[in-house]
Every structure is written in C-alpha cells, then in structure tokens.
Amino acid sequence: MRTAEEYRNDLLKLKANIYIGGRKVKRDDPRLSGGINVISKTFELAEHPDFKELTTRSHLSGKKINRFTHINQSADDLMAKQLMTRKLCRVVGGCIQRCMGCDAINALSIATFAADMENGSDYNKRFLEYLKEFQKRDLTAACAQTDVKGDRSKRPHEQKDPDMYVRVVEKRSDGIIVRGAKNCITMSAIADEIIVIPTRAMTPNDVDYSVAFSIPADTDGVKIISRASSLRAPKDLDMPQAEIGDDEGFIVFDDVFVPWDRVFLCGENMYATLAAHLFALFHRHSYTGCKPATTDVVMGFAALIADYNGVYNKSNIRDKLVDLAAVAELVFAAGIASAINGTKTPAGTFLPNEIYANIGRRHAGLNYYHELELLAEVAGGLPAALPFAEDFLNPETRPYVEKYIKRRADVPPESVYRCLYGISNILCSSFGGVLAVAGVHGGGSPVMEDIAIWRSYDFEEKKKIAKYLTGIKE
Numbered sequence: 001m002r003t004a005e006e007y008r009n010d011l012l013k014l015k016a017n018i019y020i021g022g023r024k025v026k027r028d029d030p031r032l033s034g035g036i037n038v039i040s041k042t043f044e045l046a047e048h049p050d051f052k053e054l055t056t057r058s059h060l061s062g063k064k065i066n067r068f069t070h071i072n073q074s075a076d077d078l079m080a081k082q083l084m085t086r087k088l089c090r091v092v093g094g095c096i097q098r099c100m101g102c103d104a105i106n107a108l109s110i111a112t113f114a115a116d117m118e119n120g121s122d123y124n125k126r127f128l129e130y131l132k133e134f135q136k137r138d139l140t141a142a143c144a145q146t147d148v149k150g151d152r153s154k155r156p157h158e159q160k161d162p163d164m165y166v167r168v169v170e171k172r173s174d175g176i177i178v179r180g181a182k183n184c185i186t187m188s189a190i191a192d193e194i195i196v197i198p199t200r201a202m203t204p205n206d207v208d209y210s211v212a213f214s215i216p217a218d219t220d221g222v223k224i225i226s227r228a229s230s231l232r233a234p235k236d237l238d239m240p241q242a243e244i245g246d247d248e249g250f251i252v253f254d255d256v257f258v259p260w261d262r263v264f265l266c267g268e269n270m271y272a273t274l275a276a277h278l279f280a281l282f283h284r285h286s287y288t289g290c291k292p293a294t295t296d297v298v299m300g301f302a303a304l305i306a307d308y309n310g311v312y313n314k315s316n317i318r319d320k321l322v323d324l325a326a327v328a329e330l331v332f333a334a335g336i337a338s339a340i341n342g343t344k345t346p347a348g349t350f351l352p353n354e355i356y357a358n359i360g361r362r363h364a365g366l367n368y369y370h371e372l373e374l375l376a377e378v379a380g381g382l383p384a385a386l387p388f389a390e391d392f393l394n395p396e397t398r399p400y401v402e403k404y405i406k407r408r409a410d411v412p413p414e415s416v417y418r419c420l421y422g423i424s425n426i427l428c429s430s431f432g433g434v435l436a437v438a439g440v441h442g443g444g445s446p447v448m449e450d451i452a453i454w455r456s457y458d459f460e461e462k463k464k465i466a467k468y469l470t471g472i473k474e
C-alpha cells in the first residue's frame with residue numbers, strides 16, 4: 001500500500017493540465033492542498049488500529065489492500081465500507097472524496113462481466129488486469145459520470161451539439177479517441193486516474209456514447225478546470241478543520257486517445273446503461289456512510305454551542321438534536337439494510353439492495369438544508385458576523401471579543417470562539433456552500449432516487465393488500 005507521501009509525490013509527477021483562476025498549474029498549487037490533505041487521510045489512517053475497516057484482502061491476489069481499491073465480496077464488505085466512510089468523513093469534517101473510484105470499479109466489475117456473458121467480449125479480463133494494477137499501486141480515481149448534458153429534454157444522439165455527452169469519435173486498431181466533457185467531478189485534479197462511466201440509460205441510437213474507460217489524469221487532451229475550495233485557515237489557531245478542502249473539476253476530453261486495454265465498454269448500450277445504474281447504486285450506498293457523518297458534524301456543533309450557551313437541556317434544543325440524530329441514524333440504517341439484503345452477482349461482486357440504498361440517499365438529500373437550518377437556529381446569528389481569527393488574536397481587540405463572546409461562566413471564551421468558528425465554516429463559507437449543494441445533488445439528485453425507487457419498488461403488492469382488506473375480488 002502507498003503512504004500519503006508517496007501519493008503526494010506521484011501527483012507531482014503528473015503533467016500540468018489543471019486550470020485554476022485563469023492559469024495552468026501543477027498539482028503542487030496551494031489551492032489543491034486542502035483536497036490532497038483529505039485524500040491523504042485514506043493513506044495515513046490505513047495502519048491505524050481505530051481504522052481497521054480501511055484495509056482488507058484482495059479477492060484477486062490475497063494481499064492486504066486499501067478498501068478504496070476493493071471489490072465488495074459480501075454484505076460484511078459493504079458494511080465495513082459504510083462504517084469506514086462514516087469514520088473517515090468525521091475526521092475530515094465532510095466528504096472523503098476517494099469513494100468515487102471505488103464505486104466505479106465495483107460497477108465495472110459487474111457490467112463488464114455481464115457484457116462478456118452476452119457478447120463473448122473480453123472486457124472483464126481487461127478490467128481485472130487493470131484492477132490488479134489499481135490495487136497493487138493503491139491508486140486513487142475520480143469517477144467522471146456526470147456529462148454536461150446540454151438540453152436536458154434530449155438524449156445524447158438528439159443533442160444539437162453531439163459533444164454534450166462523452167462519445168467515441170474514432171475507433172483505431174490500438175484504441176479509441178473520445179471527445180466531450182464531464183462536470184462536477186470530485187477530486188479530478190488530485191486523483192491518479194479518471195474512470196469514465198456513462199451517465200444515463202443509453203438507447204441503440206446512443207452507441208457512440210456507450211463507453212467506459214480509465215486513463216491517467218494527465219493524459220494528453222485531458223484538461224481539468226478545477227474549482228478548489230477550502231476552509232478559511234485561521235492564522236495561529238491550530239484547528240484540524242483549517243487543513244480541509246475540496247476539489248470539483250470540469251473535465252474536457254479534447255480528442256483523447258484511450259488504448260484498448262483501458263476500454264471497458266464500447267458501443268454496448270445495454271451494458272453502458274447497466275454501468276450507469278450500478279455506479280449510482282454503489283455510490284448511493286456510499287452516501288449512507290458519508291451523509292450520517294456530515295450530520296454527525298452538524299449535530300456535534302449544534303449540541304456543543306447549545307451546551308456553551310447554557311440551553312443544552314431545553315426542550316426546543318432537545319427536539320432539534322433528536323431530529324438530527326434521527327436523520328443520521330435512519331440513513332445509516334438504510335445502508336445496513338441495503339448490505340444485508342444485497343445479492344451476490346454472477347461476477348462475484350456483492351451488490352447493495354437497490355431500494356434501501358436509494359431511500360437512504362434520498363432521505364439524506366432531502367434533509368441536508370433542513371439540518372443546516374436547525375444548526376443556524378441553535379447557533380444564533382453570530383456565525384455570520386464572527387470577528388476574523390486575526391482580530392480574535394490581536395492583543396488590541398482580543399480582550400473585548402473574549403469578554404463579550406462569553407457564555408456560561410465555566411466555559412473559556414476561546415472554546416466559544418472556536419465552536420462558532422467551526423459553525424461559521426459550515427454555514428457561511430464557500431466550502432460549506434459546496435458541501436450543501438453536494439448534500440442535495442452528489443450521488444444523484446433526490447428525483448433520481450425517486451426514479452430508481454419507482455422502477456424497482458413493488459407497488460402492485462401494496463395494491464393487493466388494499467384489495468384483500470376491502471374484499472375486492474378481480
């Protein structure tokens with residue numbers, strides 16, 4: 001397994017193809033450091049006794065690997081992934097980012113196998129060779145699923161500009177050339193690899209768009225326009241939160257060559273559709289780990305500030321904390337139910353139950369702004385008007401801030417300041433805004449979970465109950 005330092009060094013070896021703030025930069029740009037710090041935790045904590053779930057044995061080589069490179073083999077694997085995700089997200093106070101690549105390899109392990117069973121192709125063999133390398137080198141991958149999509153009412157082949165979904169523009173003896181763009185792609189500027197998966201169901205008219213592949217993140221023709229954000233780092237106040245950041249990329253594929261051994265689907269619209277659904281399913285199961293962790297963070301700050309304010313036991317506060325706990329644990333419980341009710345696929349990969357994963361993700365997505373509202377209500381208005389850390393530390397203003405920020409007599413004013421600073425980061429920072437939109441749309445907007453639930457839920461069985469209870473015989 002790699003160390004965090006090796007991961008960072010490997011990033012520095014990649015060619016400059018990142019664009020931030022009007023300039024082309026390498027991966028040592030300080031604006032990317034927050035996201036790199038987050039991913040680094042997945043390496044640093046791999047040997048930590050409190051994070052045993054973070055490593056497992058490869059089903060291919062039998063060797064110890066990082067779970068982010070693992071193909072789930074059982075319900076226990078899914079639950080370990082869920083717990084690992086919740087624990088890691090607590091450490092970084094938000095998205096751990098590395099799950100995308102993990103969910104993508106799990107989806108491809110099934111979709112390539114299914115395509116080969118039907119067509120006699122060798123996608124799964126190629127994929128397994130890639131996976132061996134992925135596990136051995138302990139790689140990180142962004143999963144680029146979300147196409148820019150153009151006119152939302154039209155399918156890929158119906159778009160006026162044919163490049164609105166990533167597509168194959170040329171097939172050669174040694175590989176394919178792809179063109180298009182994907183947006184909202186987490187960790188794309190700080191990943192070793194980019195795994196591309198279709199974003200929606202593909203019809204027989206969309207075969208050029210039915211493509212899945214993986215490439216090193218600095219492949220010629222790949223341009224990553226990054227929107228990196230990080231928390232405001234208070235000078236001289238030592239806060240773990242200040243090292244955290246996020247990277248969201250707009251990835252352009254400007255006629256990019258992909259060799260055949262890295263092409264995992266090419267033209268099979270049914271299996272492209274399957275890969276799109278499977279990535280969404282694995283990713284929504286991941287959300288049943290990460291979203292409870294973000295609620296844990298919101299809940300922690302709400303409870304702490306209420307405690308400092310001396311109102312922790314009041315009924316209006318208690319109701320809100322119980323509301324937050326109920327959201328976190330219902331979403332987590334949905335993930336456990338999804339794992340326990342999952343199925344072993346013919347490929348050997350263990351698949352989460354679709355209904356439970358989707359209701360878990362949907363519940364989380366519908367509640368995130370409500371959680372922020374509860375925190376804002378409990379915290380009062382000061383997070384929006386908190387003096388900057390430099391003014392808290394300035395000997396001229398500090399005595400005033402300390403005197404007037406005081407709440408309960410036994411709580412040091414610096415603790416109150418730090419707690420409000422953390423809340424301000426969640427409610428009032430650009431990074432907090434990114435996490436909020438991610439809470440709604442990351443992993444698929446709630447309407448997409450509605451579609452998945454509508455597709456697979458047995459409403460007919462429910463009609464039968466109503467008929468039985470009222471004696472309707474048809």
Ligand SMILES: Cc1cc2nc3c(=O)[nH]c(=O)nc-3n(C[C@H](O)[C@H](O)[C@H](O)COP(=O)(O)OP(=O)(O)OC[C@H]3O[C@@H](n4cnc5c(N)ncnc54)[C@H](O)[C@@H]3O)c2cc1C
Nearest residue numbers: 143144145146152184185186437438441442443444445447
């Ligand atoms: C912070 C963040 C991180 C993300 N990370 C990743 C990532 O790592 N990888 C990745 O692939 N994606 C990622 N996503 C993308 C995410 O999956 C998408 O944002 C989500 O699927 C919604 O797609 P969209 O943003 O294109 O919204 P749109 O599709 O434009 O949807 C906007 C609204 O229009 C509605 N709508 C769209 N089409 C139709 C239609 N045909 N009929 C009726 N209504 C319609 C939707 O219901 C929605 O309400 C991330 C998103 C965020 C915010």
